[in-house]
Amino acid sequence: MRLSRLGYTFGLFKEYIANYVKVKLTYRADFWVEVVSDLLFSLTNLVFIFIVFQHTPTLGDWSESEVVFVYGYYMIAQGVFGAFTNLWNFGDRYIIKGEMDRVLTRPAHSLAQVMLENVDPPSLVSSLVGLGIMGTAWAKLGLTFDWYDPIVLIVMVLGSVLIYTGIYVSLAAISFYSDAPTGIIPLMYNIQNYGRYPIQIYNRGIRFLLTWVLPFAFVGVYPAMFFLEAHRDVFMAWMTPVVGLIAAGISLAVWNRGVTKYRGAGS
Amino acid sequence: MNAAYFEFVRIRFLTMLAYRVNYYSGIIVYAINIGAYYFLWKAIYGSAETLAGFTVEQMTTYVAVSWMARAFYFNNLDREISNEIRDGSVAVQMTRPINYLMVKMMQGFGEGVFRMLLFMVPGMILATLLFHVTLPTDPMRWIVFFVMIWFSFLINSQLNILTGLFAFFVENNEGLMRMKRVLVDLLSGVIVPIAFFPAWGRAVMDWLPFQAITYLPSSVFTGRTTDAETWHALWIQIGWFAVLVVPILLMWRSARRRLFVQGG
Numbered sequence: 001m002r003l004s005r006l007g008y009t010f011g012l013f014k015e016y017i018a019n020y021v022k023v024k025l026t027y028r029a030d031f032w033v034e035v036v037s038d039l040l041f042s043l044t045n046l047v048f049i050f051i052v053f054q055h056t057p058t059l060g061d062w063s064e065s066e067v068v069f070v071y072g073y074y075m076i077a078q079g080v081f082g083a084f085t086n087l088w089n090f091g092d093r094y095i096i097k098g099e100m101d102r103v104l105t106r107p108a109h110s111l112a113q114v115m116l117e118n119v120d121p122p123s124l125v126s127s128l129v130g131l132g133i134m135g136t137a138w139a140k141l142g143l144t145f146d147w148y149d150p151i152v153l154i155v156m157v158l159g160s161v162l163i164y165t166g167i168y169v170s171l172a173a174i175s176f177y178s179d180a181p182t183g184i185i186p187l188m189y190n191i192q193n194y195g196r197y198p199i200q201i202y203n204r205g206i207r208f209l210l211t212w213v214l215p216f217a218f219v220g221v222y223p224a225m226f227f228l229e230a231h232r233d234v235f236m237a238w239m240t241p242v243v244g245l246i247a248a249g250i251s252l253a254v255w256n257r258g259v260t261k262y263r264g265a266g267s
Numbered sequence: 268m269n270a271a272y273f274e275f276v277r278i279r280f281l282t283m284l285a286y287r288v289n290y291y292s293g294i295i296v297y298a299i300n301i302g303a304y305y306f307l308w309k310a311i312y313g314s315a316e317t318l319a320g321f322t323v324e325q326m327t328t329y330v331a332v333s334w335m336a337r338a339f340y341f342n343n344l345d346r347e348i349s350n351e352i353r354d355g356s357v358a359v360q361m362t363r364p365i366n367y368l369m370v371k372m373m374q375g376f377g378e379g380v381f382r383m384l385l386f387m388v389p390g391m392i393l394a395t396l397l398f399h400v401t402l403p404t405d406p407m408r409w410i411v412f413f414v415m416i417w418f419s420f421l422i423n424s425q426l427n428i429l430t431g432l433f434a435f436f437v438e439n440n441e442g443l444m445r446m447k448r449v450l451v452d453l454l455s456g457v458i459v460p461i462a463f464f465p466a467w468g469r470a471v472m473d474w475l476p477f478q479a480i481t482y483l484p485s486s487v488f489t490g491r492t493t494d495a496e497t498w499h500a501l502w503i504q505i506g507w508f509a510v511l512v513v514p515i516l517l518m519w520r521s522a523r524r525r526l527f528v529q530g531g
Contacts, residue, residue: 033442040446044453051463052311055318060310191296194303201310206302 009112016116034122038082042075042126045193046133062198066228069137074196074220075130076153077160081219082123085115085165091175100262111169111255143229156223159241163218164192166247169255176258188214196220198231215243271365272373279377287385297334297390298397304330305398319462325489326460328401331394333457333485338386340420340480342375345444348431361523368428368519375424403490411497415484418504423480425511426451432515435522456482476507 049071053064094100094114103113138145171188195216199207210217218240226237308326312318321329348371351357360367394400403409430447433440452458454477461472461482472478483500486492492500 029437030439030442033439034445037442037445037449041449044449044458047453048458051459051465054465055463056311056313056315058313059307188296190300191303194307197307198310202303202306206299206306209299 005109009108012108012112013116016119017121020119020121031122034120035125038079038123038126039129042129045071045196060198060201062200062231063141065137065140066230067198069134069141069228070198070220070224071196072130072132072134072137073156073224075133076127077130077157077164077219079123079125079127079130080157081161081164082126083120084161085168086118086120087114087168087172090114090172095175095262098264101264104259104262110259111252138227141228143227149227152226156226156237156240159244160219160223162244162248163215163240166244166249166251167214167216169251170247173251173255173258176261192216192219215247218243272369275370275373276377276380279374280381283378283381293382293386294390294393297338297386298393301331301334301390301394302397304334319460320491321460321462321489324399324401325491327398328489329460329485331391331398331400332488333481335387335391335394336416336419336481336484337457338390339379339383339416340423341382342378342424342427344371344375344424344427345431345440345447347371347374348428349434349440349444352431352434368515371428371431372421372424375427376420379420401490403488408487408490408497411501412484412488415487415501415504418501418508419480419484421508422476422504422511423451423455425508425515426476428515429511429518432518432522435518435525451477451480454478455480456485460486476511479504479507 046068049064049067052059053067057063059067094103100110103110103117106113167188191210191214194202194206195210195218197220199210199217199221202210207217211222222233222236223240224237225231225233305327308330309323312323312326316322318326348357351360357367360370391400395402403412426447430440430444433443437443454472454475456478461469461478464472483504487497487500
């Protein structure tokens with residue numbers, strides 16, 4: 001039963017993507033504008049790293065290439081996440097304007113529908129660029145390459161993406177409880193940026209926050225520590241998929257509970 | 268007439284106040300933001316005394332005050348304008364006997380005042396308690412600083428209005444708005460002070476309006492500038508404010524002739 005339901009959702013996924021392509025062919029220029037603006041965003045972050053390393057040889061005990069490596073990983077996870085979870089205006093669109101009414105009258109799971117309605121494939125281009133950046137840093141650092149590294153990378157990225165998805169789905173689900181458009185999501189976006197810097201530079205409070213409360217450090221520095229030989233910490237790296245599954249599980253529960261609280265916009 | 272515009276400030280302020288949930292989390296998150304950059308910069312400094320002419324204390328103060336100033340000047344006028352253009356409600360606004368762009372500016376100001384009172388002031392107090400922020404003792408510096416962030420607000424809003432008005436000319440300016448936001452954060456000096464850029468970067472930045480948004484007022488606040496430099500910085504801001512009025516008026520004039528509402 002559950003499996004056939006999963007198959008059904010994947011079937012819907014195909015339909016939504018087909019629909020997405022049709023829409024985008026109408027607004028063709030948008031696709032490229034979005035790709036360029038995504039890349040520009042990443043470029044500014046790289047510029048920050050390069051500028052900083054013009055003034056200092058190391059950040060804590062992390063070299064420039066190591067920091068760039070972590071950033072490359074972060075871009076991969078960020079790109080995949082952005083493609084599938086695009087809930088920035090969830091509160092406005094689905095709760096305040098009441099589009100949730102429409103979603104709830106349909107048989108597929110409400111969260112799957114909301115996520116599918118907002119798929120954003122251009123975001124995947126930054127994943128590819130991130131992969132390139134990570135690869136370049138990999139070569140520059142002279143890291144060894146084992147046969148299992150690509151598989152580990154995929155598992156790590158999936159874990160990281162689940163963490164992001166979990167956190168943002170939970171936050172979006174808050175809109176079910178409070179009527180106010182929550183400004184938490186854009187602000188959270190600021191905090192997630194800190195996961196991509198070596199966690200060791202922060203004080204204990206922030207380190208704890210980024211590891212166990214808002215586990216953004218698992219989208220960047222921890223999983224990268226599997227590959228970076230100078231900072232290898234296999235245990236924390238493998239916590240990535242574990243924390244990912246926990247975050248995803250919590251968010252699904254929060255969402256399912258939240259949906260029952262939805263009262264409609266009264267229109 | 269002016270009273271009508273003032274009403275827009277007041278109404279926006281009260282609207283923001285009605286959605287206070289944003290602000291409780293906002294103060295904490297701004298403090299976390301400042302905190303993270305504080306540690307990042309501390310790690311960057313390592314054992315170095317000064318980098319690019321900034322001491323560690325000046326850098327901390329710079330980071331704190333830049334984020335706080337950002338709370339005041341930041342607004343989403345670009346998004347609001349382009350949404351109103353796209354859904355056609357701008358047409359209704361145009362029939363009113365008040366200037367649409369002035370209304371937007373006033374709404375942005377209402378938002379700014381709200382954020383200043385509820386983010387900036389408590390956030391600054393929190394940051395001062397948590398980190399080694401050194402506040403200026405000279406009252407003149409405070410006055411100049413507030414005048415300067417007023418211009419930061421004006422210039423940033425002008426850039427937002429320009430970006431928003433692009434919705435008249437292109438079908439979707441979403442990407443443009445995002446690019447602007449990223450550029451403003453990087454080039455205005457919130458993320459990294461302009462003094463850290465390589466020489467050629469600084470030379471380019473001197474000719475762009477972005478530094479007037481954060482870098483100049485924050486530099487004045489940290490006490491890195493002499494009196495002459497402070498006045499010079501203020502003049503740069505006034506200059507950019509005046510210059511940016513021109514493209515806005517030109518765009519607004521030609522935009523009104525070609526309003527095209529999608530699906531309207």
